[in-house]
Amino acid sequence: MTNPMLAAAAHAIASARHVVAMTGAGLSAESGIPTFRGDDGLWTKFGEPRMDGYQNFLKDPKGWWTREVTHTQDPYVLELRSALEQAQPNPAHHALVGLERLDVLKATVSQNVDGLEERAGLTRLIEIHGNRSKFRCLGCGLRTPRGTFVPPRELPPPCAQCGGIVKYDSVMFGEPIPPDRMAAAQTEIDRADCILAIGTSGTVRPASGLAWIAHAAGATIIEINPNETRMTPIASLSVRAKAVDALPELLGVLSNVVRG
Numbered sequence: 379m380t381n382p383m384l385a386a387a388a389h390a391i392a393s394a395r396h397v398v399a400m401t402g403a404g405l406s407a408e409s410g411i412p413t414f415r416g417d418d419g420l421w422t423k424f425g426e427p428r429m430d431g432y433q434n435f436l437k438d439p440k441g442w443w444t445r446e447v448t449h450t451q452d453p454y455v456l457e458l459r460s461a462l463e464q465a466q467p468n469p470a471h472h473a474l475v476g477l478e479r480l481d482v483l484k485a486t487v488s489q490n491v492d493g494l495e496e497r498a499g500l501t502r503l504i505e506i507h508g509n510r511s512k513f514r515c516l517g518c519g520l521r522t523p524r525g526t527f528v529p530p531r532e533l534p535p536p537c538a539q540c541g542g543i544v545k546y547d548s549v550m551f552g553e554p555i556p557p558d559r560m561a562a563a564q565t566e567i568d569r570a571d572c573i574l575a576i577g578t579s580g581t582v583r584p585a586s587g588l589a590w591i592a593h594a595a596g597a598t599i600i601e602i603n604p605n606e607t608r609m610t611p612i613a614s615l616s617v618r619a620k621a622v623d624a625l626p627e628l629l630g631v632l633s634n635v636v637r638g
């Protein structure tokens with residue numbers, strides 16, 4: 379193993395009882411999806427969006443859906459969407475699946491809306507910011523796959539179960555994290571004695587705050603990120619590498635440890 383920090387991370391993970399991954403946009407960088415912050419980030423390019431996206435949606439869901447079906451959303455939405463439509467899981471996603479199958483990784487709390495972790499095969503997955511390939515009803519919470527969506531004549535599309543307002547499952551700016559997802563994430567964080575923070579800048583709450591909660595409760599924080607982040611000060615180990623390089627290597631070492 380070439381990176382001594384990665385060797386130390388493998389050792390810490392192998393000694394832990396309940397490892398939880400917290401993933402962010404850097405995990406999907408090699409799938410061609412831009413990150414939000416940093417040199418090539420969407421917010422760097424287009425400016426950070428207003429924080430009241432959800433409140434605006436609620437004021438006029440029909441207007442929002444009309445912009446959606448006429449492809450006249452904000453430019454950053456169109457750029458992100460085009461990347462999402464072409465993206466495939468990369469070796470970092472597959473390595474996470476390998477770690478889950480070894481039972482080394484007990485859960486993954488993802489901030490990504492790209493659905494690539496689910497498509498790669500992760501099952502103990504909590505998509506705290508939702509999943510762009512699903513719809514969610516604001517009335518009853520029913521989630522349905524978007525599939526090949528044909529817009530109904532009546533907008534916003536009504537929920538098939540309760541007739542409520544449907545939006546994408548992805549969490550908008552200003553929207554609370556759906557309580558089922560927040561509770562599931564909190565449960566995993568409470569159990570964790572090791573957090574593997576992968577490809578996240580650690581800037582967006584409440585997701586990033588979960589790492590601080592775990593740290594305060596005594597969990598070891600391991601960061602995999604080519605750059606320093608807001609999580610670096612609480613990380614016992616910072617592996618300065620791309621997820622796509624570090625995770626397959628970590629899986630290789632831990633497979634040998636687990637299989638003896």
Ligand code: OAD
Nearest residue numbers: 402403404407413414415489577578579580582605620621
């Ligand atoms: P950011 O764009 O804030 O941070 C991405 C992180 O990935 C940075 O720390 C980079 O250094 C790191 N990175 C870049 N390339 C990498 C690579 N190849 N391998 C590993 N790491 C790499 O993204 P998030 O932290 O995920 O919210 O952002 C959190 C939330 O902010 C997002 O979920 C989104 C956004 O507003 C919603 O969509 C609700």
